[in-house]
Amino acid sequence: MSTKDPSRGLLVSPIRNGTVIDHITAGEALNVLRILGITGSTPECLSIATNVESKRMGKKDIVKIENRELRTEEVDRIALLAPQAKINIIRDYRVVEKKGVEIPKVLKGVVRCPNPGCITNTNEPVESTFEVLPKGLHCLYCDWLIKDDIANHII
Amino acid sequence: MRRAKVTKVIIGVGHGPRKKGISGCGANHYSGEKRGFVRVMAGGRSDSGARTPAGLKTPEGSRTMYHIISIRDFERRDLDYLLDRAREFDTGEYLPEMLDDKLVALLFFEPSTRTRMSFATAMARLGGRSISVDSVEASSIVKGETLADTIRVVSGYADAIVLRHPKEGAARLASEFASVPVINAGDGAGQHPSQTLLDLYTIRQSMPIDGIDVGLLGDLRYGRTAHSLALALSLYGVTLHTIAPGGLEMPANIALELRERGMEVIEHADVQGAIRELDVLYVTRIQRERFPDSASYYNVASSYRITPDLLAGVRDRLMLLHPLPRAGEIDPAVDRTPYARYFEQARNGVPVRMALLHEVMK
Numbered sequence: 001m002s003t004k005d006p007s008r009g010l011l012v013s014p015i016r017n018g019t020v021i022d023h024i025t026a027g028e029a030l031n032v033l034r035i036l037g038i039t040g041s042t043p044e045c046l047s048i049a050t051n052v053e054s055k056r057m058g059k060k061d062i063v064k065i066e067n068r069e070l071r072t073e074e075v076d077r078i079a080l081l082a083p084q085a086k087i088n089i090i091r092d093y094r095v096v097e098k099k100g101v102e103i104p105k106v107l108k109g110v111v112r113c114p115n116p117g118c119i120t121n122t123n124e125p126v127e128s129t130f131e132v133l134p135k136g137l138h139c140l141y142c143d144w145l146i147k148d149d150i151a152n153h154i155i
Numbered sequence: 156m157r158r159a160k161v162t163k164v165i166i167g168v169g170h171g172p173r174k175k176g177i178s179g180c181g182a183n184h185y186s187g188e189k190r191g192f193v194r195v196m197a198g199g200r201s202d203s204g205a206r207t208p209a210g211l212k213t214p215e216g217s218r219t220m221y222h223i224i225s226i227r228d229f230e231r232r233d234l235d236y237l238l239d240r241a242r243e244f245d246t247g248e249y250l251p252e253m254l255d256d257k258l259v260a261l262l263f264f265e266p267s268t269r270t271r272m273s274f275a276t277a278m279a280r281l282g283g284r285s286i287s288v289d290s291v292e293a294s295s296i297v298k299g300e301t302l303a304d305t306i307r308v309v310s311g312y313a314d315a316i317v318l319r320h321p322k323e324g325a326a327r328l329a330s331e332f333a334s335v336p337v338i339n340a341g342d343g344a345g346q347h348p349s350q351t352l353l354d355l356y357t358i359r360q361s362m363p364i365d366g367i368d369v370g371l372l373g374d375l376r377y378g379r380t381a382h383s384l385a386l387a388l389s390l391y392g393v394t395l396h397t398i399a400p401g402g403l404e405m406p407a408n409i410a411l412e413l414r415e416r417g418m419e420v421i422e423h424a425d426v427q428g429a430i431r432e433l434d435v436l437y438v439t440r441i442q443r444e445r446f447p448d449s450a451s452y453y454n455v456a457s458s459y460r461i462t463p464d465l466l467a468g469v470r471d472r473l474m475l476l477h478p479l480p481r482a483g484e485i486d487p488a489v490d491r492t493p494y495a496r497y498f499e500q501a502r503n504g505v506p507v508r509m510a511l512l513h514e515v516m517k
């Protein structure tokens with residue numbers, strides 16, 4: 001399914017300018033939007049396809065956002081949930097840029113610390129800050145380690 | 156005097172898997188470089204508007220500020236340096252007016268008699284003065300002021316802040332908003348680095364720390380002093396022996412972190428089976444609240460109690476340490492044995508805290 005293959009058509013209508021996030025781990029599209037801070041109340045024009053068949057991944061999700069080109073810091077957060085995701089920047093209906101995602105070293109304001117005693121869970125003017133380690137996410141304030149279920153901790 | 160290389164940035168988060176820091180200025184600055192103390196460019200947050208704090212001259216002539224937040228921020232050479240300084244203060248190699256133009260704010264948002272008194276004592280011995288918040292009720296915290304605001308305000312009064320707070324990470328946060336050095340005097344179940352330094356200091360008074368066998372006994376699940384000491388000891392090639400009642404074992408994350416730092420950690424089922432292998436036995440309090448009923452508490456507590464009988468056949472140099480206050484963990488009859496070193500340990504809080512206060516304010 002691509003603009004190159006009109007016989008199968010695009011699942012959603014083509015966009016003129018914007019971003020297509022392809023190859024999202026199946027079922028994670030909504031979490032990807034959450035992590036990007038895109039909700040029903042933000043102005044973006046969105047299309048979401050979930051559990052689409054994919055040669056490479058079996059099943060995948062796709063998100064298309066019109067008139068917005070995502071910045072690298074934004075897209076890298078996606079890697080937490082969808083390490084295989086590909087970001088396609090669309091200009092005048094064409095893919096002009098395609099990049100993978102990289103897990104950032106530090107996540108600021110992305111996940112909530114599960115430790116109720118953590119200073120980041122108070123009314124202090126501070127964002128949660130986690131460093132990304134192979135064994136999990138490490139809170140730089142209270143040293144809590146989030147080992148799995150990261151999506152459940154996304155703010 | 157040894158001085159670690161001073162970098163332009165920022166909060167140090169030193170070792171092992173932890174290579175990045177969080178910034179003192181609200182933005183992100185990362186550095187893979189290993190460093191010890193937490194350092195921030197003088198002035199703290201640019202929006203604080205506070206005066207230039209006490210600081211250290213860097214080679215470039217800029218000023219750098221030190222915070223003491225977590226034992227995880229320290230490399231071995233930093234610990235050794237502070238322990239050497241503490242020893243100088245202990246043996247009287249200091250001038251009683253070293254900090255006579257300085258004022259420290261003791262902000263204790265949680266009760267603590269000893270830690271607070273020993274910081275006040277240390278400050279007074281160096282000729283400095285202390286101001287403090289007397290009770291949480293009287294302070295503006297109940298009026299809903301954030302810690303961040305309190306810290307910004309107090310930064311304008313004092314030359315350094317010693318903070319005890321019930322939330323984990325409070326001292327780290329304070330260091331980001333302070334324009335003067337912050338010393339963590341305990342943040343919830345988190346860190347209490349001056350306690351760890353005085354524990355190390357006490358051990359080092361009797362023996363080199365390298366390669367010794369140290370036992371941790373008691374509540375290793377919630378006991379922050381035990382975690383923090385274990386992390387520090389991992390820098391000295393120490394073999395760690397853990398002895399904890401069921402349900403109060405050391406959390407897997409901490410044990411993993413220790414092993415990642417190259418430490419050998421051996422679990423023992425009981426004190427009897429471990430005590431003859433040890434050079435140091437660090438006893439911590441087992442709290443009544445951790446048990447469903449008094450019977451199970453007394454049951455466990457009595458089987459973990461240190462008595463004179465238990466000390467038959469131990470190594471001559473065995474040191475018994477305890478962060479105090481003790482409940483029933485150590486039989487008072489043990490106090491008369493040469494192994495009992497916990498009162499000396501408590502006393503060492505003063506020279507160690509003198510070294511810390513002097514280091515951040517000199």
Ligand SMILES: Nc1ncnc2c1ncn2[C@@H]1O[C@H](COP(=O)(O)OP(=O)(O)O)[C@@H](O)[C@H]1O
Pocket residue numbers: 001002003004010013014015016020022062064088090092093094095098
């Ligand atoms: N103009 C467009 N509007 C919406 N989606 C598009 C547009 N152009 C490409 N896409 C989608 O972006 C993704 C990447 O496109 P492309 O690079 O052509 O394919 P592929 O990566 O599969 O080789 C595909 O999911 C495709 O459907």
Ligand SMILES: [Mg+2]
Pocket residue numbers: 001002
């Ligand atoms: Mg494709």
Ligand SMILES: [Zn+2]
Pocket residue numbers: 113114115118119120139140141142143144324
């Ligand atoms: Zn936390």
